[in-house]
Amino acid sequence: MALLAEAGPPVPPPADGPPRRRPVRRALKYVVAVGSVSAVATIGIVVGLNRLTGAGPVTERCTAVLDGSDWYLSPGQADNAALVVGTSVARGLPARAATIGLATALQESKLVNIDYGDRDSVGLFQQRPSQGWGTVGEIMDPVYSTNAFYDVLVEVEGYEDMAVTDAAQTVQRSGFPDAYAQHEMRSRAWASALTGNSPAALSCELAPVANADQIAPDAARDVVVGRLGRDLGLASATGAADPNRQDPASSTVTVDATPLTPDDPQRGAWATGQWAVATAQTTQAVEVHVADRVWLREEAAWVAAETRLSPGEVRITVDAAE
Known part of the structure; x- marks a missing residue:
């Protein structure tokens, strides 16, 4: 996991029990x-x-398919990915923003809302209270932290045409600026499905509801x-x-x-x-x-x-x- 180095303050946001079997029927x-x-x-x-x-399934997992390749996340990671991408869609952002958001969260926290990290970094995006991202309580709210990330990303001129790792690094100022690139293909697959650009491309193997x-x-x-x-x-x-x-x-x-x-x-x-x-x-x-x-x-x-x-x-x- 890449940890934040000297992340500066964000650009101010714009003013705006056995399992029960299902019937065969x-x-x-x-x-x-x-x-x-x-x-x-x-x-x-x-x-x-x-x-x-x-x-139930031996291993619960979720899969996004893109260009014939399967890209897996755990159900917990998939739940957070749904928020990260859903927020971008609700804000009217392009799919590229969702890809950047997912690649960033995968690198920083493995798409898990953790309450620890490098120095005072916490949350999905490992944002630091000491660097102006908000209080620990605010950052640990995944809705707040996701919107805080996009608030800064949309202020990066030309981010839609930047390499994913460069756009992420411009926001995060990580000590490992090239690390985000390794998550690009997985992030593209999940962003494409969750933005609706790839129909029927996302599925989950889950146990029955107990x-x-x-x-x-x-x-x-x-x-x-x-x-x-x-x-x-x-x-x-x-x-x-x-x-x-x-x-x-x-x-x-x-x-x-x-x-x-x-x-x-x-x-x-x-x-x-x-x-x-x-x-x-x-x-x-x-x-x-x-x-x-x-x-x-x-x-x-x-x-x-x-x-x-x-x-x-x-x-x-x-x-x-x-």
Whole structure:
């Protein structure tokens, strides 16, 4: 992990319990597209063998695919990546900003919100209170620290055309200025998926939601809605139980992602949908429906859906206590 050297003050911001098995019935509702079979074969074998005994995946992990390469993060790292990229999208920044943000956080903290570091550095971006980044409490808030990073980045003239490591170093002033480059490809893959530029490119292998971890349906929906507002600024999300579902314990949050990318609502839907997959361990999401595709937690893959949603619409189904 590269640690900060003499990071200067930021540019002032602009004024502005065994696991519960899911019913087999879902296999009748969704069919796997032929083209998806080979892409998920390896994952299907590993996860499928575990499901024969009712266990979760051997290793929980999330994957972003770009140009045929798989780039992995742990579910905890993926959750923080969803915030870092989601914040950039909500602020209307280009995907390049998200790539720079992810590469920086990967180098500084391994995308983990740690409360220690070089000298007084803390948080996702290892920002230093003594250098004007804020108080320890503020910096340990990942929402604050992520916005503080972007507040400085957007003041760097021409950052969109700079090498990722140079842009990151201009903000961070690290003792290891070239270290950010090693994270560029992973960051590009995750930024492309979480900004909605690469549809159905992000998936997570997660264990089923344990009975002991389940909460009431209303509370489960509130978790999703709260995170949508925090990470993406989508306060218009609405939660409602789906009366057509056979399992009344599962509830669905319907999201209008159009405000996220008004000129391209479908990209906003994919940004929101893949954000929902990346945060699924926290929110207990088990299904995410975008366009004519649906991510199934039990399959660890995007498969064909029976129906196609309108552009900008996303449906996130969470597992909740009966």
